[in-house]
């Protein structure tokens with residue numbers, strides 16, 4: 001029998017928070033030079049496991065061996081993790097937009113000094129070597145803002161692995177938290193191709209992902225967690241989407257019935273619900289379009305196309321020229337109050353930073369926008385507020401130990417669901433949704449799609465930004481393609497496909513202007 005060398009092996013990892021188990025006796029083995037996927041529904045324990053490896057959370061029990069170095073899991077700390085070659089790249093990448101690629105690569109290190117000054121030539125040479133080794137396809141001088149999302153991720157990976165790569169002796173165990181979550185599928189494939197090459201060169205990769213399609217065909221093995229326990233370990237041939245969904249969700253995920261074009265066109269017998277005119281969303285260009293009640297309109301664009309700024313501007317979170325009208329009422333530019341009063345709801349992309357009150361309870365986070373509804377005279381009707389929070393926790397599949405729990409005690413995906421519930425529970429007229437299913441598990445994604453569909457069936461308009469173009473093709477009645485601040489195409493439902501949206505959003509060739 002061939003013995004595979006293990007880069008990482010954990011036994012009996014256990015962690016409880018306030019006597020509630022988050023990880024129960026989890027074992028995991030990862031072969032050196034392989035890609036291992038860590039999968040599971042929201043709240044299943046993935047981040048807890050990774051934070052134990054990083055020494056951010058202290059385990060209650062367990063043993064860990066990384067590259068032959070053994071330790072009691074309760075004693076792992078960040079410097080031990082760094083010493084044994086554990087390297088972490090988080091979802092927010094931690095890069096500096098205003099600095100060059102070379103400066104970003106050096107940010108965590110000491111800058112080379114010559115004659116008392118920064119040795120820029122040495123800095124550039126080192127960066128050029130890393131760019132070549134990691135095949136990033138940029139120049140050391142390029143400012144980070146010019147890079148695509150994949151290139152940024154590769155810079156973050158190269159920064160994390162640079163010492164091991166350049167000294168050639170050590171190989172790392174790279175831990176990636178949802179590396180493809182903001183990427184359109186073709187860019188995700190490009191990144192995954194690179195990861196396979198890094199693994200073939202000897203690095204070991206542990207990757208958390210909710211995008212199951214990304215894992216299939218790339219991961220050599222996978223661990224699926226459910227409710228803090230290991231549900232299964234899968235090897236290459238066993239890693240199929242159906243099998244993973246079965247393990248995570250305990251069965252098939254319901255598909256939304258697609259409406260046909262005839263139904264969608266009938267919505268246009270009404271006046272438009274949302275009219276956007278000459279709204280600037282990037283340094284060049286401006287957008288003009290209308291949305292009708294009862295339709296879901298997608299916005300497909302690459303990072304930097306203006307897709308998120310478009311939603312922020314409509315909501316009044318960004319001052320703008322141009323006009324936004326809901327039926328016959330013009331919204332005040334830069335006034336969130338005016339948008340909320342007109343029935344606009346906004347779920348931002350960066351929900352943890354822009355929308356979550358981490359120290360407040362689930363209940364407060366849900367009711368904060370409509371808190372006036374719970375006052376009768378001078379009394380806050382707490383029992384009604386908590387009954388509604390319980391109902392919506394169930395509807396939105398929030399896994400928690402009661403609605404009084406602070407948001408900070410929930411897993412990332414469950415925090416997302418609370419913010420979505422805050423806005424979708426109040427029957428908005430216009431729902432602006434930036435990456436609505438980012439970070440949520442496969443079951444919740446289907447549920448969120450259903451909730452959007454039912455708000456739209458009640459006469460709302462949903463405007464959805466997603467970097468997952470397959471999601472747009474599945475969810476939307478039509479999609480506006482945004483490039484460099486201008487709408488360059490409008491794709492009707494019958495012509496929607498991930499491939500078509502990708503080629504339109506990425507193309508540098510002029511395409512017909514939308515009507």
Ligand SMILES: Nc1ncnc2c1ncn2[C@@H]1O[C@H](COP(=O)(O)OP(=O)(O)OP(=O)(O)O)[C@@H](O)[C@H]1O
Pocket residue numbers: 017018021022040041042043044045046047048049400408409410411412413414439
């Ligand atoms: N700081 C904390 N305090 C209390 N409970 C916590 C804390 N962090 C996590 N938990 C709980 O531990 C469990 C596992 O959470 P974890 O964040 O590991 O899940 P996850 O699999 O990473 O989920 P997601 O896919 O949503 O990111 C959840 O029940 C969560 O509520």
